[in-house]
Amino acid sequence: MLRIKLKRYLSQLAHPVFAIGISLVLGAIAIRIVGANPLEIYGIMLNGAFGNKYYILATLTRATPIIICGLGAAIAWSTRYMGIGGEGQMIVGGFVTSIFALYMPGPEWLILLAAILGSIAAGGVYSVFSGWLLRKFKMSLAITTLMLNYVALFVTYHFVANRFLDTTTTEGKLEQTKQISASLRFPQLFEGYPLHLGFIIAVILVFLLWFVMNKTTFGYEAKMSGFNRSFSDFGGINSKKIMYSVLFISGAICALAGTGEVLGTQYRYVHNMYVSASFAWIGLNAALISNYNPLGILVSSIILAGIQTGGSAIARSTSVPLEISAIIQGCITLFISAKIIISWKRNKKELKKEQIMNDETIEQNKLLNTGTTQDVLKRDTEELEDEVGA
Amino acid sequence: MDINSMYIAVVLNSTIRLMTPILFVALGSALCNRVFIFNIGLEGMMLTGAFFAIVANHYTGSVVLSLLAAMISSMLVAWVAGIFMVKFKGAMLVVGVSINVLMLGLTTFLMQILFGVKGAYVSNDLVSLPKVNVDFLAGAPFFQTLFGSLTYLDYFAFVVAIILYFYLFRTVSGFRLRSVGLNKIASESLGIKAERIQIATITFSGLLSGLGGSLLTMGGVTMFAQNITSGRGFIALAAGTLGSAHPLGVVLSSSFFGLAQSIGNTMQNTAVSSQLAMATPYAATILALALYNYLQIKRGANLDQ
């Protein structure tokens, strides 16, 4: 029993480890082309990411929004609602938080509460809107969430630039709101170091989401609905309810990531603050690498954040540009994507024998006279085409 | 000619210049749609072309070689994406997202290595795409403005659309390409190599994206900036869908985006905020797609496919 469990965990680990390994090799080639010594560069990178207390805490600070966005992406993607709207959700959340924090009257605890709950509600509803478009108009979730990212970015930009602009500082002409008062900010966990309360929230969310996904009936319903929509229908699970709940939670979580950045690091909403740092995309990468497992997201987010802070370190001290980290990240997910076949092929092989026996009848039932073979193809592969749209 | 018609000419001219980069990529997206591939990596492929056009430009100063470099580089990237999507059965979204992250990183990385700059690379040594001379229209200022400062590549985008139209609907090869997206199993049952067609199509969509990208860096302006595509590949993706994956439909949908952007740009001088104007093309995409799908559903078409 234990042996099987261990074997399963190890086999789950094998693929990401392979992907990370091969990506580091590719990164090394890029470094070599620049003319530097890969081992030396990786050494500097490792040191810059985890070398001392300051670096570690800087990495964890950077990992905070990545973890949260990863969790947000994971719940939706594992249920096969593959939107790419994390960025927009962060923007909506962060913006709402900053407006509440700056302009709401009342006691501080109430402002803080409103700032957080407002962010959750706004991010959730915003995310559900894409789901509504999917259900009502069969619009590809990928396209709508992508477009909405830009709408969110520019609409908040409009408000920041024209309504809430910080006119006190003119230096650099940054489009940003005023700073929120010190009493509303997330406290730093270590005096003088950037790491803030948001990290604790991220870790709590990791366990919360793990709990919800693995221990509750809701998590079970969502998981089964993601595995096989027909099976969950057969079991009496309401897939519409699952879709909206999952998208709401996903949006709300990503919005919290935005809130964390506003209250924890920037202390204001700055136009483009999430986009330029690619938090949501890297969070999605973390979710993909860890196969949507919350604990895995915690780990892989810290690794990805480490690659980034390490990248900054080498950019500071060597001629190798910071973007080496993006190259490594992109390669990792590219090689992770091939994972799907490995598990898929194994199952296929086991099904093969079955299929021959059932060939005639199963197919007949699946298609009858009106279906097309495309339907079978779709059902068989259970791939992402669902989300592709026409 | 009164002021108003000149204003229209200016808007239409900028519409054309804004739409052609998107049109190239959207045609690629349309082809991918036709073989049942959702290629979100077009953004990264476009960026690749945009970058390598400038690289070749920097080293050779030749327009032809720059375009060649743009096409070949983004084709290579597209081919890799195609292998991962079709041969390795990687999830299309994941492969696409990875390609985008990777190419954004790689182009910025190489920009620093090759040009030694961060953010953007501009140089007087860079040549830009030759523009079509419209002096002969001097007698008709409206048309002179309308067709002013367009490059040959801008016109070529429309030519490609027409060629693709004939390719898809008039040639045997185009016929088979379309069949793959309709029913892969049926096409394979008659001995057609469907996967090979899919990969080839993705690769070709890379070539088109490269051309679209080079229009961005060698058309109106001649420079490369980090993430210069900034979502145009995604818009092209939407344009491909909105244009029913039909080359001429894509011309229409791309011009719609061009117009939305052009109007957005001109609105910046009016009461409407420039920021909201920037959101227009994206919001318009959603609205247009919703309307389009609504009409399709009402017509009873099956959009699940």
Add this chain to the structure above:
Amino acid sequence: MLLRMDNIVKKYGDLVANDKVNLTLNKGEILAVIGENGAGKTTLMKVLYGLEQPTSGTIVINGEEIQIKDANQAIKNGIGMVQQHFMLFETFNVTENIVYGKEPRKGVFFDLERAKRDVKKISQEYELPLDPERGIAGMPVGLRQRVEILKVLYQNSDIIIFDEPTAVLTPQEVKELLKTLKQLAKMGKSIIIITHKLYEVMSVADRAMVMRAGEVVADVRIEDTTAEELSFLMVGRHLIEQKIPEKEVGQVLLNVEDLCLADEHGSTILKDVNIHVKSGEIVGVAGVSGNGQTELVECLFGLRKAVTGSISLKEKNLFNKSVKFIRKAGISLVPEDRYIWGSAIEATLYESAIMGHYAKPEISSKGMISGKKAIEFTQQIIRDFGVKAETAEQTVGSLSGGNAQKLIVGREIKQDTPLLIVAEPTRGVDVGAMEAIHDKIIEKRMNGDGVLLVSSELSEIIKLSDRIYVMYEGEINGELFKETMDEEEIGVLMAGGRKHAEN
């Protein structure tokens, strides 16, 4: 002799799908290949059409031994196949579909005009009228099949394989098709037709080859045999080994009246279905698959919305209610496809096992699932139903088909509902698992519950059922009782026999 397949053996691992099969075909002959599901007919045809490679054996055409590596080569060798599931492109028109893969060209261009002329020509030549410019979408099945036939003729095939060609046709369309087949044979084409339907075999074929369990059990000329003999050969002589104990039946549990169902295009799938199940009885629904059984079950279970009629369980209205409501009201279902409806292959055994149970206090409380209880519950099913599994935490995909099926049967029987619907419970499972599943179904009945057994496996129906409905083309084509049950009569009804006789 035009075609000879000698000693064809096809193995999938240790499963022998074709065991030393010999097939011969003469010019202008119609050969019917008949047999039950899994008898190996389809595999044999796939070998002939190049979709599968034989483990051993040879194929000889016109005295020449050939290798058929893929469909392309089959087509080149004059073999065409009209697949059961039409390989058509919905948005292409008739001409485009017919010439696909062998398009007339003008340079790189598709010569559509010539294609239309060619299609028109063969359509006239073989008396299969069809508008070359008509679109496929919205075309009735019979015409779609005609497109498929023309496609094969366009490819110049001399040998045409028809895989269950009448499975999806209306009686009128069947008559048309049989006429066409005879016409084609008269014009020199050789035809292999794979079918279940003995009436059609008798009326059209020159010779019948009967397969059972991968082997040829008979190869007879039609004039030397009867439909009864063929059905006997097909099914094999089944002695009912097990005497099912008597059981007093109780009150009516499930009552279905005048149930009608249409597909999204509005064509009828179920027409005025009236059935009932009493407590303490197993009621079989027999029929060739594709005659509405699947949809009937989906309607009963809330997975599909019917048009009119009534469904009630113990007088509680269940018509078009949600699955959840129906499960609660007291119906459980062993679905016919264990990987599409019955489980998720990526899920663990316990995740699959608690479907439908997870909200009950045995498994969860206050919305929280107890992993320990779920695993215990699963282990109980594993024990009670003899599922061969290492642990409750392995994936469903890692189980053999029979064991996955036992898990699903166990899960549904454990719902302990007054009515259990079982659809194709033993399809594709080995004999041992089949016996075990049958025992559990009988046990359920002995507990005084009702069972609705839907199966295209006639022997299974006959063995277990107290009463049988036979479905044909979405209607109940007859009801039989255990005491007076007659295998041949059922076979006749399944093939639409009585209806034909009445016509």
